[in-house]
Amino acid sequence: MTTPMMQQYQQIKQQYQDAILFFRLGDFYEMFGEDAREASRILEITLTTRDKDKEAPIPMCGIPYHAVNTYLGKLLNRGYKVAICEQVEDPEKSKGIVRREVVRVITPGTIIDKELLAEAQNNFLAAICQVDDIWGLAFVDVSTGEFYVTELNAGNTSSVVDEITRYNVSECLVAPDDPGAIRTLLEPVCVVTSYPPKHWSVKRTQLKMEEQFSRSGLEAAGIIGCEAAVAAGGILIAYLSDTQKQTLGHINRVQLYSPKHFMLIDGATRRNLELHTTMRTREKKGSLLWVLDKTVTALGGRLLKKFISQPLLDRNEILSRQQAVTEFVNNMFLREKLREYLKKVYDLERLVSRLVFQTANGRDLLALGQSLQYLPLIKERLEHAKTTPLLHDCWHSLDTLTDISQLIMESIKDNPPVSVTDGSLIKDGYSEEVDKLRQAAASGKKWLAQLEQEERNKTGIKSLKVKYNKVFGYYIEITKANLDHVPTYFQRKQTLANAERYITPKLKELEDTILGAEDKLVKLEYRIFSDIRQTLAVETKRIQETARVIALLDVLLSLATTAVENGYVAPKILPSEDTMEIKAGRHPVIEQLTTAGAFVPNDTNVGDKKQLIVITGPNMAGKSTYMRQVALITLMSQIGSWVPAQEAFIPLVDRIFTRVGAADDLSTGQSTFMVEMNEVANILHNATGRSLIILDEIGRGTSTYDGIAIAWAVIEFLLQEKKGAKTFFATHYHQLTALDNIYQQVANHQVAVQEKGKEIVFLRKIISGGTDKSYGIQVARLAGLPNQVIKRAQFLLTEMENQGNSAASIEAAAAKEDHLVFFEALNSSYETVLEKLRHLDVMNTTPIEALNMLSELKQLVDEGDNSEQN
Numbered sequence: 111m112t113t114p115m116m117q118q119y120q121q122i123k124q125q126y127q128d129a130i131l132f133f134r135l136g137d138f139y140e141m142f143g144e145d146a147r148e149a150s151r152i153l154e155i156t157l158t159t160r161d162k163d164k165e166a167p168i169p170m171c172g173i174p175y176h177a178v179n180t181y182l183g184k185l186l187n188r189g190y191k192v193a194i195c196e197q198v199e200d201p202e203k204s205k206g207i208v209r210r211e212v213v214r215v216i217t218p219g220t221i222i223d224k225e226l227l228a229e230a231q232n233n234f235l236a237a238i239c240q241v242d243d244i245w246g247l248a249f250v251d252v253s254t255g256e257f258y259v260t261e262l263n264a265g266n267t268s269s270v271v272d273e274i275t276r277y278n279v280s281e282c283l284v285a286p287d288d289p290g291a292i293r294t295l296l297e298p299v300c301v302v303t304s305y306p307p308k309h310w311s312v313k314r315t316q317l318k319m320e321e322q323f324s325r326s327g328l329e330a331a332g333i334i335g336c337e338a339a340v341a342a343g344g345i346l347i348a349y350l351s352d353t354q355k356q357t358l359g360h361i362n363r364v365q366l367y368s369p370k371h372f373m374l375i376d377g378a379t380r381r382n383l384e385l386h387t388t389m390r391t392r393e394k395k396g397s398l399l400w401v402l403d404k405t406v407t408a409l410g411g412r413l414l415k416k417f418i419s420q421p422l423l424d425r426n427e428i429l430s431r432q433q434a435v436t437e438f439v440n441n442m443f444l445r446e447k448l449r450e451y452l453k454k455v456y457d458l459e460r461l462v463s464r465l466v467f468q469t470a471n472g473r474d475l476l477a478l479g480q481s482l483q484y485l486p487l488i489k490e491r492l493e494h495a496k497t498t499p500l501l502h503d504c505w506h507s508l509d510t511l512t513d514i515s516q517l518i519m520e521s522i523k524d525n526p527p528v529s530v531t532d533g534s535l536i537k538d539g540y541s542e543e544v545d546k547l548r549q550a551a552a553s554g555k556k557w558l559a560q561l562e563q564e565e566r567n568k569t570g571i572k573s574l575k576v577k578y579n580k581v582f583g584y585y586i587e588i589t590k591a592n593l594d595h596v597p598t599y600f601q602r603k604q605t606l607a608n609a610e611r612y613i614t615p616k617l618k619e620l621e622d623t624i625l626g627a628e629d630k631l632v633k634l635e636y637r638i639f640s641d642i643r644q645t646l647a648v649e650t651k652r653i654q655e656t657a658r659v660i661a662l663l664d665v666l667l668s669l670a671t672t673a674v675e676n677g678y679v680a681p682k683i684l685p686s687e688d689t690m691e692i693k694a695g696r697h698p699v700i701e702q703l704t705t706a707g708a709f710v711p712n713d714t715n716v717g718d719k720k721q722l723i724v725i726t727g728p729n730m731a732g733k734s735t736y737m738r739q740v741a742l743i744t745l746m747s748q749i750g751s752w753v754p755a756q757e758a759f760i761p762l763v764d765r766i767f768t769r770v771g772a773a774d775d776l777s778t779g780q781s782t783f784m785v786e787m788n789e790v791a792n793i794l795h796n797a798t799g800r801s802l803i804i805l806d807e808i809g810r811g812t813s814t815y816d817g818i819a820i821a822w823a824v825i826e827f828l829l830q831e832k833k834g835a836k837t838f839f840a841t842h843y844h845q846l847t848a849l850d851n852i853y854q855q856v857a858n859h860q861v862a863v864q865e866k867g868k869e870i871v872f873l874r875k876i877i878s879g880g881t882d883k884s885y886g887i888q889v890a891r892l893a894g895l896p897n898q899v900i901k902r903a904q905f906l907l908t909e910m911e912n913q914g915n916s917a918a919s920i921e922a923a924a925a926k927e928d929h930l931v932f933f934e935a936l937n938s939s940y941e942t943v944l945e946k947l948r949h950l951d952v953m954n955t956t957p958i959e960a961l962n963m964l965s966e967l968k969q970l971v972d973e974g975d976n977s978e979q980n
């Protein structure tokens with residue numbers, strides 16, 4: 111027979127089948143059945159059983175409630191959802207089994223707990239929904255309250271994936287019937303959840319959106335009539351109320367954006383240009399974000415990431431940001447002062463969500479109050495920069511929230527405890543009632559001490575003590591040796607091995623006053639604190655608006671600081687058709703990673719006359735670095751930043767495409783060459799005459815002739831079909847340099863190197879003209895390939911250059927050389943000896959040095975012989 115508690119469990123579990131149910135039992139969250147099996151494996155906790163003696167014992171495991179976040183984090187990271195089921199009535203007051211309810215379902219996209227969130231990173235939940243031939247997309251960050259919607263053409267599923275990657279979404283809701291088979295495309299990118307149930311209608315989603323943002327809010331955002339966007343938004347709202355179980359007041363503003371408003375950067379380009387993390391280690395260090403991020407608030411850190419993901423397309427908007435950055439570059443004092451104040455500002459966006467969820471504690475409020483005190487100072491400083499329009503807007507919209515900081519600073523005690531139910535939250539002087547109770551509790555303790563002294567005097571028992579425990583309250587303890595002196599008005603309560611415990615009517619009376627006062631005080635403080643928290647939650651919109659200004663200021667200041675520290679210039683932003691000219695441009699990241707002054711700057715000129723630059727040059731010369739540098743300077747210009755160059759004229763580009771390096775995508779079962787061709791196809795389909803295209807060694811994943819043929823045809827297509835697209839094409843196929851004889855829009859460039867005997871020196875300088883030398887073997891030698899391999903390759907290369915590279919001639923060459931290599935391999939010191947002789951300056955060698963050298967060479971040859979024999 112199932113116990114009533116297990117019946118209750120099963121009823122609740124029934125409704126949350128896709129989540130792991132954390133079922134609160136006293137101080138533990140327990141899991142049962144399949145949930146327990148799964149959780150115990152992932153969380154590495156012991157799996158036990160309930161009703162061991164019964165026929166079908168139920169697997170179970172548990173975690174202490176106070177350590178819940180650690181365990182939650184592990185499950186969410188693995189993509190699980192967790193339903194938190196609490197006891198929702200006081201067990202002491204309940205009749206029969208205590209009532210339990212799921213109070214929140216936490217999913218990877220709906221985390222708000224600060225311990226589980228990365229500070230400088232948004233945590234987005236997205237929904238995708240197709241209405242007719244349009245995709246609606248909606249994004250929400252529950253921890254900050256941001257809510258965005260947009261629409262895309264349904265034919266193009268890859269642009270949906272691009273948008274989801276751009277937001278770095280943690281969880282995405284897709285319809286269970288999944289019309290565009292989008293789930294498979296998204297699964298490598300984020301957790302995909304089927305939602306909503308089939309019977310959901312566009313009408314219902316619209317109602318949900320109106321409930322959340324009001325009709326006028328939707329009108330103000332201009333989204334009435336955007337059915338797909340509204341539908342996606344409504345699905346998000348519905349999912350949030352299903353999981354969060356409460357209205358979310360901090361999500362009060364929806365923004366419709368047009369992807370056309372921002373430069374679209376696909377996932378491959380984002381990775382290739384290492385915008386947020388490096389390709390190899392996936393770390394921030396070594397990325398563009400790493401160079402530009404001098405933000406001092408978590409709010410600013412998140413916004414800067416967004417800026418980098420969403421370069422602008424509107425020249426005026428770019429210039430307005432650039433002007434603000436310039437203002438801060440030119441005004442060091444203002445810049446440093448503002449940054450100093452901003453450092454003190456707390457994560458206002460995330461705090462707001464904790465106010466709404468009522469999870470903010472005394473420390474959160476105090477931190478809020480303290481940081482708000484800097485707002486008037488910030489506003490005052492901004493007054494000096496009012497002539498710059500964007501900074502004027504910041505100054506104008508910065509609400510200093512003095513009423514809020516005053517309320518907090520007057521009411522919340524310094525150093526409040528973490529828990530909000532243990533008292534010590536409310537400052538003296540804020541509430542008369544609190545003061546009175548606090549005094550009563552404090553005096554009570556004094557009275558107790560007096561009573562103890564009085565009783566000692568009366569009884570003559572020096573060791574008499576007034577003590578306290580939770581079960582008996584206050585009592586007087588007398589050791590066994592003194593029992594004879596105990597007066598009759600002492601009433602015995604408990605006997606211990608060597609002492610007796612008593613109470614007296616007076617002690618009882620005092621106890622009532624003290625305990626009553628403390629109990630009342632804790633309750634009253636909690637009530638007042640909750641009221642304050644509630645009052646602040648009502649001010650959500652104002653705090654959010656201020657948070658937006660603070661984040662923007664922080665990012666502009668960060669860009670200015672980087673510009674000053676790294677010696678950047680303000681680029682001139684030109685219309686798309688113009689020529690891109692960069693004088694002495696540098697790669698923003700590589701220059702930081704090389705020793706100061708070691709980076710070699712290079713010029714760029716591409717556009718009107720020469721639209722496509724073919725870059726040849728040895729391996730390791732700096733071709734990729736150069737092309738990425740052009741892309742990054744363009745991107746930085748369009749986010750409003752200054753750029754690493756002496757001078758830069760940047761025409762607006764609508765997209766940056768890159769095809770750089772080879773990356774296997776084994777997770778989707780694609781080969782290196784297939785990935786390469788997919789990326790090239792994407793570029794050829796989607797680039798326009800206003801795009802910037804970086805193609806690094808395309809075609810190298812297949813045989814030489816196939817590769818050359820594909821590369822040639824791709825270039826022709828770009829010249830004919832994407833007129834004006836500024837393109838850089840790095841290649842080892844020197845045959846492609848012939849293109850500039852045929853097409854006047856093509857220019858050949860090479861990266862200069864200097865030959866020194868067998869060695870090469872990289873000059874890192876881009877010069878005009880093509881080269882047919884790869885120096886691959888020299889680079890391989892630098893990389894430390896065994897001498898034997900290098901020599902052999904050198905021989906085969908010479909043979910191929912003389913005889914052609916047909917299979918037959920290579921075979922003939924290989925046969926010819928075989929015994930020679932074998933002979934040379936007989937003594938492994940051969941190359942070292944030769945090297946020493948090569949570097950020997952005979953004319954400047956004394957006889958004794960010559961003798962020493964001879965002996966050294968002999969020793970080397972002997973050692974070589976010995977090692978060959980062993």
Ligand SMILES: Nc1ncnc2c1ncn2[C@@H]1O[C@H](COP(=O)(O)OP(=O)(O)OP(=O)(O)O)[C@@H](O)[C@H]1O
Nearest residue numbers: 708709710711728729730731732733734735736874
């Ligand atoms: N302008 C420069 N100044 C200083 N160092 C540079 C410069 N350009 C490149 N480098 C250094 O040279 C290294 C190799 O550059 P890069 O990868 O761009 O060469 P590559 O020509 O694309 O090589 P491959 O053809 O083998 O891919 C870089 O990692 C960087 O450290």
